[in-house]
Amino acid sequence: MFELLSPVPPGWGGNLLRGLANSLQIAFGAFGLGLLIGTLGAYGKLYGGPVIRDILAIYTTIVRAVPELVLILLLYYAGTDLINRVLEAMGYAPVNISGLVAGIVVLGFVQGAYGTEVLRGAIKAIPQGEIEAARAYGMSPGVMMRRIILPAMLPHALPGLANLWLIATKDTALLAVVGFSELTLETRQAAGATKAYFLFYMAAGVLYLLVTLSSNAIIGRVEIWARRGMPSIREA
Amino acid sequence: ETIKVGIAAEPYPPFASPDASGKWNGWEVEIAMAICEQAKLDCVITPVAWDGIIPALTTKKIDIITASMSITDERKKTIDFSDKYYNTPTVILGSKDVKMDATPEGMKGKVLGVQVSTIHQVYAKKHFADTAAEIKEYQTQDEANQDLAAGRIDATQADSLALETFAATDAGKCCEIKGTVADDIEVLGPGVGVGMRKGEDQLREKINAAIKDIRANGKYDEISKKYFTFDIYGG
Amino acid sequence: MATAVSADPLHPVTSEQAEAIHVRDLHKCFGELEVLKGVSLTARDGDVVALIGGSGSGKSTFLRCINFLENPTSGVIRINGEDVRMISDGHGGQYPADRRQIERIRSRLGMVFQNFNLWQHMTLIQNVIEVPIHVLGVKRDEAIAIGEQLLERVGLSEKRDVYPAYLSGGQQQRGAIARALAIQPRVMLFDEPTSALDPELVGEVLKVIADLAKEGRTMLLVTHEMKFAREVASHVMYLHNGVVEEEGRPETVFGSPKSERLKQFIRSVS
Amino acid sequence: MATAVSADPLHPVTSEQAEAIHVRDLHKCFGELEVLKGVSLTARDGDVVALIGGSGSGKSTFLRCINFLENPTSGVIRINGEDVRMISDGHGGQYPADRRQIERIRSRLGMVFQNFNLWQHMTLIQNVIEVPIHVLGVKRDEAIAIGEQLLERVGLSEKRDVYPAYLSGGQQQRGAIARALAIQPRVMLFDEPTSALDPELVGEVLKVIADLAKEGRTMLLVTHEMKFAREVASHVMYLHNGVVEEEGRPETVFGSPKSERLKQFIRSVS
Amino acid sequence: MTETAVQTFRIAPKQNGDTEARRLAPHRIVLALIGLGLVAASIFFLRWDWLPNYYGLIAQGLWRTIWILAVTCVLGFLLAVPLGLAQAAGPAIVAVPARAFCTIIRGTPLLLQLWLLYYGLGSLFPQYPWIRESELWPYLRQAWPYAVLALTLSYAGYEGEVMRGAFAGVPKGQLEAARAFGMRRFTILRRIWLPQAIHRALPTLAGEAVLQLKATPLVATITVIDLYAVASRVRQDMFITYEPLLLLAAFYLVITGVIVFLFRRLERLIPSKLG
Ligand SMILES: Nc1ncnc2c1ncn2[C@@H]1O[C@H](COP(=O)(O)OP(=O)(O)OP(=O)(O)O)[C@@H](O)[C@H]1O
Ligand SMILES: Nc1ncnc2c1ncn2[C@@H]1O[C@H](COP(=O)(O)OP(=O)(O)OP(=O)(O)O)[C@@H](O)[C@H]1O
Numbered sequence A: 001m002f003e004l005l006s007p008v009p010p011g012w013g014g015n016l017l018r019g020l021a022n023s024l025q026i027a028f029g030a031f032g033l034g035l036l037i038g039t040l041g042a043y044g045k046l047y048g049g050p051v052i053r054d055i056l057a058i059y060t061t062i063v064r065a066v067p068e069l070v071l072i073l074l075l076y077y078a079g080t081d082l083i084n085r086v087l088e089a090m091g092y093a094p095v096n097i098s099g100l101v102a103g104i105v106v107l108g109f110v111q112g113a114y115g116t117e118v119l120r121g122a123i124k125a126i127p128q129g130e131i132e133a134a135r136a137y138g139m140s141p142g143v144m145m146r147r148i149i150l151p152a153m154l155p156h157a158l159p160g161l162a163n164l165w166l167i168a169t170k171d172t173a174l175l176a177v178v179g180f181s182e183l184t185l186e187t188r189q190a191a192g193a194t195k196a197y198f199l200f201y202m203a204a205g206v207l208y209l210l211v212t213l214s215s216n217a218i219i220g221r222v223e224i225w226a227r228r229g230m231p232s233i234r235e236a
Numbered sequence B: 001e002t003i004k005v006g007i008a009a010e011p012y013p014p015f016a017s018p019d020a021s022g023k024w025n026g027w028e029v030e031i032a033m034a035i036c037e038q039a040k041l042d043c044v045i046t047p048v049a050w051d052g053i054i055p056a057l058t059t060k061k062i063d064i065i066t067a068s069m070s071i072t073d074e075r076k077k078t079i080d081f082s083d084k085y086y087n088t089p090t091v092i093l094g095s096k097d098v099k100m101d102a103t104p105e106g107m108k109g110k111v112l113g114v115q116v117s118t119i120h121q122v123y124a125k126k127h128f129a130d131t132a133a134e135i136k137e138y139q140t141q142d143e144a145n146q147d148l149a150a151g152r153i154d155a156t157q158a159d160s161l162a163l164e165t166f167a168a169t170d171a172g173k174c175c176e177i178k179g180t181v182a183d184d185i186e187v188l189g190p191g192v193g194v195g196m197r198k199g200e201d202q203l204r205e206k207i208n209a210a211i212k213d214i215r216a217n218g219k220y221d222e223i224s225k226k227y228f229t230f231d232i233y234g235g
Numbered sequence C, D: 001m002a003t004a005v006s007a008d009p010l011h012p013v014t015s016e017q018a019e020a021i022h023v024r025d026l027h028k029c030f031g032e033l034e035v036l037k038g039v040s041l042t043a044r045d046g047d048v049v050a051l052i053g054g055s056g057s058g059k060s061t062f063l064r065c066i067n068f069l070e071n072p073t074s075g076v077i078r079i080n081g082e083d084v085r086m087i088s089d090g091h092g093g094q095y096p097a098d099r100r101q102i103e104r105i106r107s108r109l110g111m112v113f114q115n116f117n118l119w120q121h122m123t124l125i126q127n128v129i130e131v132p133i134h135v136l137g138v139k140r141d142e143a144i145a146i147g148e149q150l151l152e153r154v155g156l157s158e159k160r161d162v163y164p165a166y167l168s169g170g171q172q173q174r175g176a177i178a179r180a181l182a183i184q185p186r187v188m189l190f191d192e193p194t195s196a197l198d199p200e201l202v203g204e205v206l207k208v209i210a211d212l213a214k215e216g217r218t219m220l221l222v223t224h225e226m227k228f229a230r231e232v233a234s235h236v237m238y239l240h241n242g243v244v245e246e247e248g249r250p251e252t253v254f255g256s257p258k259s260e261r262l263k264q265f266i267r268s269v270s
Numbered sequence E: 001m002t003e004t005a006v007q008t009f010r011i012a013p014k015q016n017g018d019t020e021a022r023r024l025a026p027h028r029i030v031l032a033l034i035g036l037g038l039v040a041a042s043i044f045f046l047r048w049d050w051l052p053n054y055y056g057l058i059a060q061g062l063w064r065t066i067w068i069l070a071v072t073c074v075l076g077f078l079l080a081v082p083l084g085l086a087q088a089a090g091p092a093i094v095a096v097p098a099r100a101f102c103t104i105i106r107g108t109p110l111l112l113q114l115w116l117l118y119y120g121l122g123s124l125f126p127q128y129p130w131i132r133e134s135e136l137w138p139y140l141r142q143a144w145p146y147a148v149l150a151l152t153l154s155y156a157g158y159e160g161e162v163m164r165g166a167f168a169g170v171p172k173g174q175l176e177a178a179r180a181f182g183m184r185r186f187t188i189l190r191r192i193w194l195p196q197a198i199h200r201a202l203p204t205l206a207g208e209a210v211l212q213l214k215a216t217p218l219v220a221t222i223t224v225i226d227l228y229a230v231a232s233r234v235r236q237d238m239f240i241t242y243e244p245l246l247l248l249a250a251f252y253l254v255i256t257g258v259i260v261f262l263f264r265r266l267e268r269l270i271p272s273k274l275g
């Protein structure tokens, strides 16, 4: 039965691994984009003017609420269709938006909305005096962000960000809709074609678990580093 | 001009499934290529996830769909269909330990599983809802089959092909075909057709002609014999 | 050193010394609560202004308004001769028009907070060199050299690489002083910089402050050390419930207090 | 009030007063750093012990060891005559054997922290009534009545429903004092309870402390107010680098200091 | 203490930065108009004739979605607190299993967990006659207990991680103050530690609740028909793409709006000062 998992055809192992690699690639892109949006979003939500705050509130509410499938269908199909119709009307040649890019953008956009809230909570957990001190010494927002706020909030943000990262690795299933074969689609194809559902789903589970374990190891390291200077809360 | 033939990226053997190297084959894939050849169309098989298959069609990312789509009046409001290219009888598979047959009285008190959004679901709702204890909806037929084997449901209704294949497996040993349901053309429809964008009448004519031709010249039967022992075209 | 502080800002004292801090009619409300009710102050280079007053009288808030950690509700603030433009927010408050200007001004103001506010994720030396390197653009080696000298000066050399959470209260306070001194600001704002120190160290710190004043730097200092206010300050300001009850040269304020409140306050010290 | 403190714990003073705190040969290391190098102390009911010493000399650590916020590395601690059993952790340290015992002991010790540590998610009055209600089982109405009285006493009645983050430094410190007083403890540990207060309030707080001592409560007080140590304390302990350099009645310690360090320390005060 | 005598102003300091009552600021009117325009456009330009046929199903799906979400979030959170605490401050005996649980739950797809419970564990039961005959069988035979169990465990796994960080992030001094006054460990947890941990985790918790909303559709794979399954059903029946999904999105938006609103209210219970 395990010959089905062999890495070369007719075994499906190679497909699963390729799917995993694709998933990780998307996850990296989406998570990175999400972090960027999240950082700016959190900053804007906390320190921005009323217009920025309202727009960000709408962004985080809508993008988190609407299922990713709807977003990707709208962006990839309806969106490209609209763009091309406009281009056609203006006499230009239609463009072809890559499904991969669309997927990463959509996932990153969604991750950004969750990231905004995670980071907002983390920034609020920083003792406010430390931020005031940075201000008092004339740090510009950029420097303050880089030198004080980001490192000081990191220990508070890491668990939430770790969750988002793990969700990103699994949420890539949506990319199947735009014809990108990531781990979930590969697993479904292998399982559906061979009827060995249990085997392949377990195999995918193991792959995901390995990703999680190695992520945990790295995140654990980062967390120890991020918590430098914070005494342990364990009772003395 | 190439015609992109959309098929569901989720495997549905023996109609369409990929092998590990990514090549798609199966009865429906072969039939689709035969139709193309007959109609002198230059076709490429394009798998699209089921969720995106209709928008892909309407935004011209694919041009026709051969993904075992049953022709119904509701669906005709959105896309056009060719004539049917296959139609399998609808049967009921039930546990060997339970006595039943494929009639409303025969289903009395039974828990029946069907796949959601299929003609079988509509049929079961219409004919068995009054007598059966419960009608459970599954996302895929495989799940219904598993639950049947696990004893959570007493019977499942689907096309004969899927259920006979299952009954022949180890897991399916629990169960047997209990009979074919009475026909209801209004619900069960004329069968499975090729889906395409509305208004492309020329293309539809070509495909209809091609279906007729391969039925006539033996190509259809030649392909079918490789996969099935019975007449898949139906009555 | 000429004391060049005018209680009446409309009638400025003419002096060769440049005006370092000029505040006129500063008001600050937190919601309904009016904490500062029209405070004015002019301090010239080399002045040491001691701000005394009861707990909750608004001393910290005044200091925090001067470098715009709190937006004053109304009033004029001029730092080093530069007027800070304010924009009304349409709800009875105002905020600075030009963020860059505020940053520029702040980078010339050193501040020691009442509760220190050392950055917890940085060791002591990192705290001290942070602003010189990342705001003032001093070279790293240079900043470290200066930083180590300052830590030496406040007696914290061995704690160089310790994180603030592992320091005693007094050590944190001295760290905060070193951090403020590291930027060699023209104007220093001290909020009770000796509260956590023992008498010996209090003396040392106050000597440092006096030295800085001699170099021509301006000090604004909230303190409960009346002895220091009397000896080193060039100007004393007694704040009570958000109003300057009395101010002037220390001899005058301590020697012949006019208001009843101040008399009582001074009596409690001796 | 009889001073019943013996410098030599092996030779206890006989007295009708019960022994409230007894510490013998307390050592505390943070990693390599030995902060307390054998400190002993015996305080009886009604004693006011003033702990003085330079910044970083180990005063706060000593206080924190007494209620086991830090586990002493070695030494004996006896509170209200109750011996605290310790278990070795196998790495050169030890920890209390019976958590319940520690909790019981702590609930009879009031503590004012050097950095206040008011609970940030509770208003002032909630901070004050928290321990009476949830540890001592006082009825809510009763606790509130006492709490309001205490806030009145420290002059914070109007800040009753304000969260600590919106209080001035001195107000937070007074809040922390009210919180500690609310549990009416037999023994009070004060870590620089007047550091953020103006001279007027310092006087008031020290009067409160003196009053409590008259009621027979025991006070252990880290302070930089030499005047207070001289006037109210029944015993003064001068800590230097983790060692008790000198101790005794205030007249003796301040009047005729023996060690060079203490002489220098006292000189800086006057 | 005489000092604070004359303060005539009522204490109602503006303790929160964002208490502006500017509901009708110009930009909000503009945003509202844009929103209305989009809604109107989708009503006029899209196909809604199918709607009346599905009222019953939609109502049923909506109800299922809501109760599953509510039940699993509450149960999951109750599990998450001990999980987070065990990891943040517990001894190894509890910390290691808690950590393992969170890793496995977060590390494997929810779909897989759901299937393992329903088709794996669930299909073992019928093999034992005594289970089939027991009182529990009618429930074990149903799908929703497995759905609730799987979603609860999943939420607990993710939230356990969040709570671990939140517990560890409470300033040490806050706990020391509680210990110094002799609070029992459980009292400290209940009165000081948990409230402060939850307060700083609230924005993340709200996000995770919304994620949970979007995880509920998976229950359709084990025959529990939720709102999402209804939308899929319409798409399959009619082959229309956007309309049912937009309707679904609208419902999700309302549910998310409620979640965000509730969490915001909680967050504002305790004013926090922003640096
Ligand atoms: N948790 C800790 N880890 C390591 N070192 C510590 C820790 N806490 C205190 N120290 C060190 O122990 C020494 C004594 O600290 P302690 O807080 O007892 O001083 P203190 O006498 O209270 O001083 P101050 O008057 O400044 O508050 C200091 O050198 C300090 O750096
Ligand atoms: N952010 C705030 N929101 C509301 N009220 C505040 C805020 N900050 C300070 N206050 C109030 O303003 C008043 C003045 O506070 P401030 O910190 O200026 O006092 P202070 O003179 O520095 O006192 P202390 O000597 O105790 O530090 C106090 O009553 C305080 O409660």
Ligand SMILES: [Mg+2]
Binding pocket: C059, C060, C061, C114, C191, D168, D169, D170
């Ligand atoms: Mg102050």
Ligand SMILES: [Mg+2]
Binding pocket: C168, C169, C170, D059, D060, D061, D114, D191
């Ligand atoms: Mg101390």
